[in-house]
Amino acid sequence: MKARVTVTLKNGVLDPQGKAIEGALRSLGVEGVASVRQGKVFDIEIDAADPAQAEAALKAASEKLLANLVVENYRIDIL
Amino acid sequence: MKAAVLLFPGLNREGDAMRAIEQASGHKPTLVWHAEHELPAGTDLVLVPGGFSYGDYLRCGAIAGRANIMDAVRAHAARGGLVVGICNGFQILCESGLLPGVLMRNRDLRFICKMQHLRVERADTSFTSAYAKDQIIKVAIAHGEGNYEADDETIRRLEGEGRVAFRYCDEAGHIGGAANPNGSTHDIAGIYSEKLNVLGMMPHPENLIDPLVGGTDGRGLFESMASFSRAA
Numbered sequence: 001m002k003a004r005v006t007v008t009l010k011n012g013v014l015d016p017q018g019k020a021i022e023g024a025l026r027s028l029g030v031e032g033v034a035s036v037r038q039g040k041v042f043d044i045e046i047d048a049a050d051p052a053q054a055e056a057a058l059k060a061a062s063e064k065l066l067a068n069l070v071v072e073n074y075r076i077d078i079l
Numbered sequence: 080m081k082a083a084v085l086l087f088p089g090l091n092r093e094g095d096a097m098r099a100i101e102q103a104s105g106h107k108p109t110l111v112w113h114a115e116h117e118l119p120a121g122t123d124l125v126l127v128p129g130g131f132s133y134g135d136y137l138r139c140g141a142i143a144g145r146a147n148i149m150d151a152v153r154a155h156a157a158r159g160g161l162v163v164g165i166c167n168g169f170q171i172l173c174e175s176g177l178l179p180g181v182l183m184r185n186r187d188l189r190f191i192c193k194m195q196h197l198r199v200e201r202a203d204t205s206f207t208s209a210y211a212k213d214q215i216i217k218v219a220i221a222h223g224e225g226n227y228e229a230d231d232e233t234i235r236r237l238e239g240e241g242r243v244a245f246r247y248c249d250e251a252g253h254i255g256g257a258a259n260p261n262g263s264t265h266d267i268a269g270i271y272s273e274k275l276n277v278l279g280m281m282p283h284p285e286n287l288i289d290p291l292v293g294g295t296d297g298r299g300l301f302e303s304m305a306s307f308s309r310a311a
Contacts, residue, residue: 013228014262016184065145068138068174070181071228 001046001054002079007067008039042066051078080305082108082124085152087143090130090167092285099285100126103301113146118155124304125152129166129221129283139182139224140167144174153177161205161304162277166222169269169279178272178279179237180229182222186262190223194293195260195282197245197268198252204271205307206244206278209299215252216296218282220260225281227263227270237270244269244278 009015015037022036044061048054055076062074082100084093093110100108108126109119118125132143143149149171156162156177164172172178185191196217199210210216229237237243245268249258259266261281269280284297 014183014186014226016186016188020188065137065141068141068181070179070230071183 001048001051003044003046003054003058004077004079005042005044005058005062005066006039006075006077007042007062007072008075009037010071010073013071040066054078080104080106080123081119081121082106082126082304083111083118083122084108084126084128085113085148085168086110086128087113087130087132087146087171089132089134090128092129092166092283095283095285096126096128096165099288099297099301100124100305102288103298104305111148113143113148115148116151118148118151122155122160124161124163125155127152127162127164127168127171128285129168132167132171135167135224138170138174140170140172140174143167143171144176149175156272156277159274159276161307162272163206163300163304164277164279165285166225166281166283169281170224172277172279177277178270179233180227180270182224182281183226183228184224185222185226185260190221191225191260192221193219193260195220195268196248196250196252196258197282198248198254199245200243201241204244204275204278204303206271206300206303208306209302213252215248215250216284216299217250217294218284218287218297219293220282222261222281225261225263227267227281229264234264237267238265240273242271242273242275243267244271245280245282 067074246266287297
């Protein structure tokens with residue numbers, strides 16, 4: 001089973017990297033970019049009996065390691 | 080003092096830390112590999128040194144913070160044993176749950192490597208008894224992610240419980256503005272755990288123990304820890 005975990009910064013957490021990318025996009029002349037927040041994507045292959053089991057394992061993975069819940073949120077998509 | 084210095088792949092300050100501990104205590108610390116499950120018997124102090132554990136992959140300190148040896152470090156801290164994390168070591172302690180909050184990318188995105196003044200917030204802990212309260216010390220900083228962040232409630236608790244160990248300041252002791260190198264909340268350079276037996280700090284006192292290389296203001300930390308252990 002294939003799944004994707006997306007980790008993003010919580011609202012209100014300063015993201016200097018996103019800001020720098022935002023500035024670079026503006027200087028490249030890309031129009032209409034209001035703001036950029038940088039996150040991480042993990043594409044994971046997982047052995048599981050069903051999507052619910054996979055989701056439970058990936059929830060554990062996200063909370064134990066992939067995301068730092070102090071400043072990050074995560075989302076699990078079973079593909 | 081019986082000290083253990085942890086070693087993870089990618090750390091590079093363990094030699095400096097061991098030299099500083101030996102200078103202050105007269106005893107050579109033991110280097111402990113991250114895959115171990117136990118600390119040496121009778122360990123008083125665990126030091127988590129700086130560097131770039133696992134190449135800073137995922138998040139600084141994230142992978143090291145979940146290594147086997149960290150269970151033993153958590154048990155040691157729960158028993159009241161001393162734990163100090165410096166630079167990447169501070170990030171590792173935050174990621175392992177031994178200290179609250181997180182170290183984010185520096186405000187201006189640059190890796191900062193320079194001398195920096197700090198104010199010692201209190202001198203009644205096992206880590207700072209050789210300093211005076213409000214003493215200004217000059218040590219080195221070298222980090223890309225030293226911008227301390229935590230939720231408002233955590234910051235309120237740290238301040239209210241006197242758990243800020245060091246704050247960034249200028250030579251005259253002024254806090255704030257340009258004296259804050261990385262955007263850290265409340266100019267925090269180091270914090271204590273609830274029971275004041277775990278310290279995490281971004282600056283490098285272990286590099287300021289010899290007049291030959293810029294000063295000796297870092298010695299106080301190691302002398303404090305050495306005298307605490309003798310008393311215990």
